[in-house]
Amino acid sequence: MKARYISQGSVTEVILEHQTYIHVGLWSRASSVGVTVDTTPPIQGDVICPSHIRTTDDLKCSWSGFYDAESGIAYYLFAVGLAEEDDSVYPFTVVVPPEHDYTANGPFEHQTYYVTITAINNVGDSTNLFSQPIYVDETPPVGGRVVELTGVDEQSFQFGDGDVEERLHCMTFEDCISEAAICQKSLDRILVAWEPFQDTESPIIRYQLAVGTSPGGAQLKTFYDVDTNNGLFALITGINLYDVRQAFVSLRGFNAAGLHTTVVSNGIFISRVSAGLPPLNGSYVWDGNGEEDLDYQDTNEVLHGQWSFDGDPCPKLKYEWSIDHINGTVVQPVVETSDEFGMNDGFNMKNGETYYLVVRATNLLGYASSLRSNGITIQLEPLAPRDVRDGAVYGFDLNYQSSITTLSANWDAFGLHSIEAIGQSGGQVIDHYEIAAGTDKRYPNTRDDIHRFVDVGLNTSHTFTDLQLIPETWTYYVTVRAYAVSTAMVEVTSNGIRVGFGGELLSQGQINIQRYIPSTISLTVSWSNFRFVLPVLFYNFGIGSNTSILHSLSCKDLQTPVFSEYHPDKDVGLQHLFQEWTEVGKDTLVEQTGLNLEDKQTYTAVVMATDESGHCSLVSSDFTVDVTPPSAGTLKIGAFEGEVIPVHVDEVYCSCAVYRFATLIFWVELWKVT
Known part of the structure; x- marks a missing residue:
């Protein structure tokens, strides 16, 4: 027999015996091992299944404690159904020991399920075990509110959970709402409370907290499980709020299906003051009502101020501001306001004198801090307009130009530039210029229809490029706006320029000057034959000693202005090249006097012609200064030195051998013998 266990009868063990007779009178006997008789089913164990799952989850259950002393457990059957012993959802499946868990793959519909575990022993007897109802929940919990609480700044507030419970100022969440904090000065902890999350389908089983610098963030502390045995509150520690303006607490509530909802607090400001x-950066008091702090204003009837105390993130309860004279006299007593600006038009300020604002801010925690402005000076002098000249030739107004892709303009300073204003008084100080190009100076919308206004700083010339201008048809205008530091502004438009004219040289000129001149203080130079398509507008003349550089220059190099830091409206680019560089109008002869030339030194004379379109041509010529007369030599007549030779007394000219008659510069070409 093969059966080790049987279920018949009441005997617990049976032994089978077999005898064999051999014809020679011998017997053979054999006995089986014991066969256990099992008449009872297995003893029930325990089954563990989740009470709630999501529709997309797999259902995993495990079991333990099934026992059969007689024949042991042969296998298990696992099934999922809508009732106990039902396998309509997941049919009975064999699980062979020692395996004691099984997973039914999802998805599942939104219903209630039961798991049936059947344990079958080795004689076929079975025992069923059923799970508790398993609910499918696909909706997350409904979140409650979370608030930061006051009291965390109190010195007696400790870190232990019991102390937290004792130090709470509220017993219900509604009470806690009234204790909600907007600011705190603690830099390493936050006290929070929250109301319970709600879920009609599955219970809330745990909460998690995190702290970040943005709503929903966890930059300061990542999510961690919270012990709620003592209530729905927590003291969050282990955070660094030293450089934080505002901290936000995020709270997650999980239901039994593993679904969660996150809510975020309104945030709490960290008050450094x-x-x-x-x-932190961001606190200031500005004079004026512009987009930046003003140092000057051109009215003495009203004074504006604005301020920000954002360096202390805690919201402000009130501001108190006053106006003081530079000598310390209080001009306006303290005025309380909730605004971040102020204005006083009830007094007359004196021209040239300075006033400043003093502002004190009190935050919601009751702490106050004060700042003062750097002062504003009353400057009633008008901003003087200046001529705006068309063309790229600095200092000249052109009516024509050859280029149809550029427009240039230059102008004199409308007032004092910042670097010049040091140590000076009177006149407006210029903050910056703006320049635009248009087709008609009469209307605002046509003054910048070629190119909008651009900020050019303190530059007093500018060129627009990459334009598409119509040649020989339109007149184009350039408009310059000058803005003073006092906020005053004046606008001036040029008289216009036409494009597509000139730009062609017909004849290169020539310069007429002696190769050697006998004077260090005077010089006469003339020139001729400069011819352009348009008439010559003016000539420039100059003398320089750096001949190699001067011969390599082009006339455009000399037309391009160069401004220094201390003279932003004065062309200083030619000072190091010439002793003299002057505009001589249309004259073609110059008699220079009062020069400071050196003997035996070579110089270069430069002449530049500019026509009415700004087109130019340049010629140059070298000359040498020689003011030294020839040195005396000797005359030898005859074969021997000192020999007396009679000659006729009449004055004659002859060719003779002459020694040592020479200058450093010239060869002597003619001698007179008497």
Whole structure:
């Protein structure tokens, strides 16, 4: 027999015996091992299944404690159904020991399920075990509110959970709402409370907290499980709020299906001033009502101010501001306001004198801090307009130009430039210029229809490029706006320029000057034959000693202005090249006097012609200064030195051998013998 266990009868063990007779009178006997008789089913164990799952989850259950002393457990059957012993959802499946868990793959519909575990012993007897109802929940919990609480700044507030419970100022969440904090000065902890999350389908089983610098963020502390045995509150520690403006607490609530909802607090501001720390950047008091701090204004009837104390993130309860004279006299007593600006038009300020604002801010924690402005000076002098000249030739107004892709303009300073204003008084100080190009100076919308206004700083010339201008048809205008530091502004438009004219040289000129001149203080130079398509507008003449550089220059190099830091409206680019560089109008002869030339030194004379379109041509010529007379030599007549030779007394000219009659510069070409 093969059966080790049987289920018949009441005997617990049976032994089978077999005898064999051999014809020679011998017997053979054999006995089986014991056969256990099992008449009872297995003893029930325990089954563990989740109480709630999502529709997309797999259903995993495990079991233990099934026992059969007689024949043991042969296998298990696992099934999922809509009732106990039902396998309509997941049919009975064999699980062979020692395996004691099984996973039914999802998805599942939104219903209630039961798991049936059947344990079958080795004689076929079975025992069923059923799970608790398993609910499918696909909706997350409904979140409650979370708030930061006051009291965390109190010195007696400790870190232990029991102390937290004792120090809470509220017993219900509604009470906690009234204790909600907007600011705190603590830099390493936040106290929070929250109301319970709600879920009608599955219970809330745990909460998690995180702290970040943005709503929903976890930059300061990542999500961690919270112990809620003592209530729905927590003291969050282990955070660094030293450089944080506002911290936000995020709270997650999980239901039994593993679904969660996150809610975020309104945030709490960290008040550095209240903690005795310097404010973060962002605090200031500005004079004026513009987009930046003003140092001057051109009216003495009203004074504006604006301020920001954002360096202390805690919202402000109130501001108190006053106006003081530079000598310390209080012009306006303290005025309380909730605004971040102020205005006083009830007094007359004196021209040239300085006033400043003093502002004190009190935050919601009751801490106050004060700042003062750097002062504003009353400057009633008008901003003087200046001529705006068309063309790229600095200092000249052109009516024509050859280029149809560029427009240039230059102008004199409308007032004092910042670097010049040091140590000076009177006149407006220029902050910057703006320049635009248009087709008609009469209307605002046509003054910048070629190119909009651009900020050019303190430059007093500018060129627009990459334009598409119509040749020989339109007149184009350039408009310059000058803005003073006092906010005053004046606008001037040029008299216009036409494009597509000139730009062609017909004849290169020539310069007429002696190769050697006998004077260090005077010089006469003339020139001729400069011819352009348009008439010559003016000539420039100059004398320089750096001949190699001067011969390599082009006339455009000399037309391009160069401005220094200390003279931003004065062309200083030619000072190091010439002793003299002057505009001589249309004259073609110059008699220079008062020069400072050196003997035996070579110089270069430069003449530049410019026509009415700004087109130019340049010629140059070298000359040498020689003011030294020839040195005396000797005359030898005859075969021997000192020999007396009679000659006729009449004055004659002859060719003779002459020695040592020479200058450093010239060869002597003619001698007179008497």
